Amino acid sequence: MECEDKDIAKAAEWVRGARRIAVLTGAGISAESGLPTFRGPGGLWRSFRPEELATPQAFAADPRLVWEWYDWRRSVHAKVEPNAGHRALADLGRRAGEFSLITQNVDSLHEAAGSRAVVHLHGSLWTLRCTRCGKEEMNRQVPLEPLPPVCECGAMQRPGVVWFGEPLPDKPLAQALAAAQKAEVMLVVGTSSMVYPAAALPKVARDSGAKVIEVNPEETEMTLAAHASVRGKAGEVLPEIMARVTRDGPGK
Numbered sequence: 001m002e003c004e005d006k007d008i009a010k011a012a013e014w015v016r017g018a019r020r021i022a023v024l025t026g027a028g029i030s031a032e033s034g035l036p037t038f039r040g041p042g043g044l045w046r047s048f049r050p051e052e053l054a055t056p057q058a059f060a061a062d063p064r065l066v067w068e069w070y071d072w073r074r075s076v077h078a079k080v081e082p083n084a085g086h087r088a089l090a091d092l093g094r095r096a097g098e099f100s101l102i103t104q105n106v107d108s109l110h111e112a113a114g115s116r117a118v119v120h121l122h123g124s125l126w127t128l129r130c131t132r133c134g135k136e137e138m139n140r141q142v143p144l145e146p147l148p149p150v151c152e153c154g155a156m157q158r159p160g161v162v163w164f165g166e167p168l169p170d171k172p173l174a175q176a177l178a179a180a181q182k183a184e185v186m187l188v189v190g191t192s193s194m195v196y197p198a199a200a201l202p203k204v205a206r207d208s209g210a211k212v213i214e215v216n217p218e219e220t221e222m223t224l225a226a227h228a229s230v231r232g233k234a235g236e237v238l239p240e241i242m243a244r245v246t247r248d249g250p251g252k
């Protein structure tokens, strides 16, 4: 693995000694499952302009275009499996005292890996929401038929995700803030830390006394503020941290 051994050792020691752990994940954790990230090489925003597709204004202007993009992404997501990074976090969730897994991802790969009570800040690709009555439903049909999909009330549905300029859902945001405030350790995995308010959570955790550990092959907006930054892929670094946590036995 190409990451610094001392950073991994430090991360494992902090994780092992913590009673309350929070994890914030982003698109990078799903990259090794074959899902493109948003901003890196090959990222989704390289081929599509976000303001054309991921805003309420874009949807109002051309719902069919936006729905075609989401329908294509659903077809890609339907074929992928969780990777070693997702599985390591599911393992950590089973072992940790208090554990919160907060994700910006709209995939359900954490759940597929066995994580429970995942806090979804940006919604889900598999949820549809009515543009008139607001009713939400789970829908795994690929491809969607009809497109755009229609609610039982007769109005068009929209993807159940959070677009730029929209507020994050109240309950997940409150859960995420509470978890950040009480965490002793926060792992920040596979996110560029550019999109707010999610990007503020590690800062909240740090200001409340947590050790913040970043896991990312690249430097990010968060790197300088983190107590440890492990340069590497989530699917390699997280299993290595877990191997050391379990090998070295219980902490405090």
Ligand code: BJW
Pocket: 025, 026, 027, 028, 029, 031, 032, 037, 038, 039, 040, 043, 054, 104, 105, 106, 122, 161, 162, 163, 164, 165, 166, 167, 168, 189, 190, 191, 192, 193, 194, 195, 196, 197, 215, 216, 217, 218, 220, 232, 233, 234, 235
């Ligand atoms: C690996 C790896 C491997 C690779 N292992 N790592 C100025 C102007 C306009 C707006 C704003 C502004 N300043 C702030 C704002 C607000 C705005 C914002 O933050 N904009 C910034 C871009 C500046 N935020 C919002 O609008 C949010 N809402 C809001 O603020 O509401 C306020 C409000 C209150 C009351 C009323 C009304 C409003 C909403 C944000 C919604 C974000 N939505 C998206 C799309 C979701 C749906 C969809 O998927 O289509 O969420 S955008 C996109 O970015 C997606 C992601 O969840 C999010 C974060 O991206 P992420 O996960 O960090 O991915 P990448 O690609 O950026 O990074 C991947 C990382 O992985 C990289 O670092 C790689 O190195 C790494 N990596 N391989 C580990 N193997």
Ligand code: ZN
Pocket: 130, 131, 132, 133, 134, 135, 151, 152, 153, 154, 155
């Ligand atoms: Zn409806």
